[in-house]
Amino acid sequence: MKQTLLEELHLSLTADVPFISPKFFYDDIGSHLFDVITLLEEYYPTRTERWIMDAYRAAIADAVGPCDVLLDLGAGNCAKASQLFNSIKPKQYLALDISKEYLEAAVADLQKQFPHIAMSAQAIDLSLPLAFPDISELRKIFFFPGSSIGNYDPKKADQFFTNIANECHGNGGLLIGVDLVKDIETLDLAYNDSLGVTASFNLNILLNVNRITGSNFNLQDWEHYAFFNEPLSRIEMHLRARSDVEVILPNDGNKEHVIQFKAGDLIHTENSYKYTQDGFTEKLRRAGFDSIHTWTDPKKHFLVCFANTKKQT
Numbered sequence: 001m002k003q004t005l006l007e008e009l010h011l012s013l014t015a016d017v018p019f020i021s022p023k024f025f026y027d028d029i030g031s032h033l034f035d036v037i038t039l040l041e042e043y044y045p046t047r048t049e050r051w052i053m054d055a056y057r058a059a060i061a062d063a064v065g066p067c068d069v070l071l072d073l074g075a076g077n078c079a080k081a082s083q084l085f086n087s088i089k090p091k092q093y094l095a096l097d098i099s100k101e102y103l104e105a106a107v108a109d110l111q112k113q114f115p116h117i118a119m120s121a122q123a124i125d126l127s128l129p130l131a132f133p134d135i136s137e138l139r140k141i142f143f144f145p146g147s148s149i150g151n152y153d154p155k156k157a158d159q160f161f162t163n164i165a166n167e168c169h170g171n172g173g174l175l176i177g178v179d180l181v182k183d184i185e186t187l188d189l190a191y192n193d194s195l196g197v198t199a200s201f202n203l204n205i206l207l208n209v210n211r212i213t214g215s216n217f218n219l220q221d222w223e224h225y226a227f228f229n230e231p232l233s234r235i236e237m238h239l240r241a242r243s244d245v246e247v248i249l250p251n252d253g254n255k256e257h258v259i260q261f262k263a264g265d266l267i268h269t270e271n272s273y274k275y276t277q278d279g280f281t282e283k284l285r286r287a288g289f290d291s292i293h294t295w296t297d298p299k300k301h302f303l304v305c306f307a308n309t310k311k312q313t
């Protein structure tokens with residue numbers, strides 16, 4: 001049975017430990033706020049990944065090899081993939097993301113700059129099993145930058161890698177960026193920036209939930225709360241109730257749901273896992289990739305990997 005977004009939110013908000021999936025961050029405002037986060041001094045992942053991709057452009061293109069189709073998972077504004085077009089030279093570009101309008105506009109723009117690459121956009125929910133068009137005979141390069149993999153629980157990440165390795169049919173690979181474990185202060189600041197953009201990004205999820213479910217979350221009642229959970233090696237983001245709060249969650253039928261929160265209660269909105277280089281490449285190997293190339297920055301804050309599957313001959 002396919003769950004609607006509405007049903008999904010009903011279940012997660014009324015669960016024993018209430019949560020909202022981070023995919024609900026990325027409405028129009030949230031997508032733009034995330035773009036601003038990537039410009040912040042405290043938020044090192046985006047600019048560090050870009051540095052690695054620039055510094056090792058030729059080596060990365062060399063490791064990746066020929067590319068019939070570049071599949072951009074969680075494309076957003078497509079900026080990262082477009083930086084690779086001149087070195088990796090894909091024949092086709094398939095942009096996939098949860099936010100359809102945002103994506104279509106970005107792909108339309110990009111197509112003008114790169115008229116010789118066949119481009120298409122497709123809305124997908126990466127939290128569900130992947131279903132791609134059948135292009136099995138082509139060499140596919142999956143692109144998953146920005147440490148989006150950090151949102152997945154480690155077990156789900158393993159399944160995701162296994163799926164991708166299978167989708168490559170022994171001919172293709174995965175180019176992926178992941179955030180590395182580092183000192184706690186650097187990690188904490190990246191999710192507690194001084195301008196409060198991450199706080200706005202976190203709070204905005206409630207506006208999106210209001211729009212989807214008709215609920216009446218009031219932003220004044222909630223505050224941003226983010227910290228590094230060291231034993232689990234993840235940043236956790238939550239929204240914390242500033243006082244006792246009652247939220248009405250209308251139902252499709254006639255009965256509406258009232259959710260009670262006590263001051264200090266949390267709604268969990270995101271996990272952002274941080275890996276060690278060895279731990280991460282070991283996961284890729286276990287998923288069935290044969291050779292793994294890695295590139296990192298001098299401070300070892302971020303890691304780019306190309307995990308290759310080779311055709312059995």
Ligand code: AVJ
Binds near residue numbers: 151191201
């Ligand atoms: C898009 C999941 C990689 O975890 O760093 C940024 C999202 N959340 N600031 C991350 C995010 C708060 C980001 N990812």
